[in-house]
Amino acid sequence: MSEAVYDAAALQDKWRPVWEEIDPFRAGQRAGAEKRYALTMFPYPSGDLHMGHAEVMALHDIIARYWWQRGYDVLNPIGWDSFGLPAENAAIKRDEHPKVYTYANIETQAESFRRYAVSFDWSRRLHTSDPEYYRWTQWLFLKFRERGLAYRKNSPVNWCPHDQTVLANEQVVGGLCERCSAVVTKRELNQWYFKVTDYAQRLLDDMDSLADTWPERVLAMQRNWIGRSEGAHVDFDIALADGSGGTERVTVFTTRPDTLYGATFMVVAADAALAGQLVAPEQRGALETYLAEVRKASDIDRLASDRPKSGVDLGVTATNPLTGEQMPVWASDYVLADYGTGAIMAVPAHDQRDLDFAREFGLPVRRVVDTGEENPEQSWVATTGNGVYVNSGALDGLDDKAAGIHRIIEQLEADGRGTGTVNFRLRDWLLSRQRFWGAPIPIIHCDTCGEVPVPEDQLPVVLPDDLRGADLKPKGVSPLAAAESWVNVDCPTCGGPAKRDSDTMDTFVDSSWYYLRYVSPHEEGAPFDAEALREWGPIDQYVGGVEHAILHLLYSRFFTKVLYDLGMLDFTEPFTALLNQGQVINGGKAMSKSLGNGVNLGEMIDEFGVDAVRLTLVFAGPPEDDIDWADLSPGGSLKFLQRAWRLAGDVASEPGAAVQDGDPALRKATHKTLAEAEQLIEGHRFNVVVARTMELVNATRKAIDSGCGPADPAVREAAEAVAILLSLVAPYTAEEMWERLGHQPTVARAGWPSVDPALLVEDAVTAVVQIKGKVKARLEVSPSVSAADLEQLALADPAVQRALDGAQIRKVIVREPKLVNIVV
């Protein structure tokens, strides 16, 4: 018996150079094979890899490596999302250019990925901060702009005072900056937007095609975020109080046009321009004062829902388009300027917010739907359910909400006073950032020609190389604005003096199309090669964290649809299937510096080896569940790998031994394991695959020690199956096993063993006999036993006879060959 010992570090050193030589995972090497595109969300280069990366890569790699074993031609690329704030902040601190930090970290991470043995095709590596990449980010921006999907507007925007930049709506979480948790404030700025709202309905509709392959909760979150609501636009005429005698038509959005008879006042958003246009001269001062207060309040204050309602009377009246009734117009911050039309009709009886406002300011409440509950005028609880219409003209007596809504919309449309409509919660995507380390927006501002796109042949607009440290300090405008030699250019149209747009793009723009670039990462004439994309796209399996459920995934879906409309793609959804891995936590809490509960990945690998760490993370539980490092046992994983490895050393037959003569019981176990593993992997139930592999190792051990013995060909077959199963999770151990079994590298391309269906059939099965659902006897029967025979056998069984004790049999349910249930 060999005295060899299992040394994880030695295996890593031994096999890495061999694999780099063989380069087994280069895509496009299997002519004629079906193509599969596996993608893991590319990392941001902050420091070295951590446990979270280790988990997602281990899970993702199972899928990619399984596909290789199954004979597919697999594209599994890697790159870096390498623009972004941390590099810029590090550069300020260290007085250097952000690229220094960025590219140093990328090298560190790349080295770690190689050691971690993820089956990436390294030849396709990309970095979003490379000019060769962001040139196309800029090009795409210009295409969007040509199509009217990128535009500039003045608007109150989310401002992070810490990072000194604006934020998209998606980057504000509970009134705080998603990145740094600073309290977000509002600023009125002129900024670039992508018109994602144009795609709201399609983003919603196309989710139907993802229903079976994306996690339900991600779809739910996106639906929630898009926030479709059906209702109506209703026009109100407002008599202006400027002495002109004129009127202004104001449109409101409502989901309950059927309650129009109950509208007793109107409210416009205090911070909308409309408020300033409508306000009566004598109320202007009050509005200004109120507005100043509103502006001071942060989103955090606004989010406190128990906050009393505030507002100011604008001193004008609106006319109810159905009844002609006059109603006062107020301004308040509970109406949002950027949702709907920024104005509402208030129906206090049937909307709690309106009711609170009415109570605060003594405005009338009129019930128009009797739901059988207490009248809101007395209870101060708005009723929103179905009921009988009252005080509602022609609607009176009707008791169907849907019909009521329908009839009022019909009426409004007939009168030219309104229309049925759909509104979305989704806002356009604010993409400008007042920071340095991002793709410059390729626009030149010329006093004569206005906004001029940088001509395509002048792309990329490259970031200057000579800014560092203090030059990059955030000052509320982009550091690029101060880079004189960079910002001042000749206008491409008239040749006169002009300035570059000094903002950079949100880094989510970079990551909204990187998966397309991978199919042809060195393409120089286009962002991607359309032919290559037809071969590889869309992504068959995307793996990554649920934290991108809205941001990255929604933006990428939007980009894909726009590029489809531009005729550049032939699919409308980028990610056919999505797997969200859970988090790795420790001791019940997320790992964090402040808690001091971080687990260092490098140290774990040094102690247990890459394979044991990967195995531990995969075996811990279902991929989408959070896993607690404190519950896990990398030592146990290592022990198992050693057991498996030892099998390979014990096999005493030669490669190619006549397996059909092998021990039938062990052969059945092997083939059953393989057959089951196929199903389990396809269902992403990787933890169970590991358990099945452990069982097979145990069975093989038993066969060697106390069964058919090490020379039986079935033992070799089992050990080889173990090596191939392990090649998905523990590549170093698997490769070493493969070599000890007398094969050439690499086991990663050994191919999935074909399962012999004959070996999946059991010789005998245990049938259980139940009486009233309780097990009373077990019978060994043939798998092909007939229902009648099984019933006879069951009734004849002495234990059953005893249990029946002469009771009258009412019914016998037979599920051959597994079960008989006797009802007495």
Next chain:
RNA sequence: GCCCCGGUAGCCCAACGGCAGAGGCAAUGUGCUCAAACCACAUCCAGUGUGGGUUCGAAUCCCACCCGGGGCACCA
């Protein structure tokens, strides 16, 4: 408040509506050893959050509730 996901041995987790236990951790014991570790073998441990319902039969399907996690929330 609304919407998703989950609750099975001391712990992590399995179980096409059909024997509650596959696998692992921990614990205990036996063998190996001068001894310990390693290793091998064995043993121990829950009736599935609670209450109803459907069914011949429910961890699994349905309803209500409790607990935990996540998302959304002054969006008219």
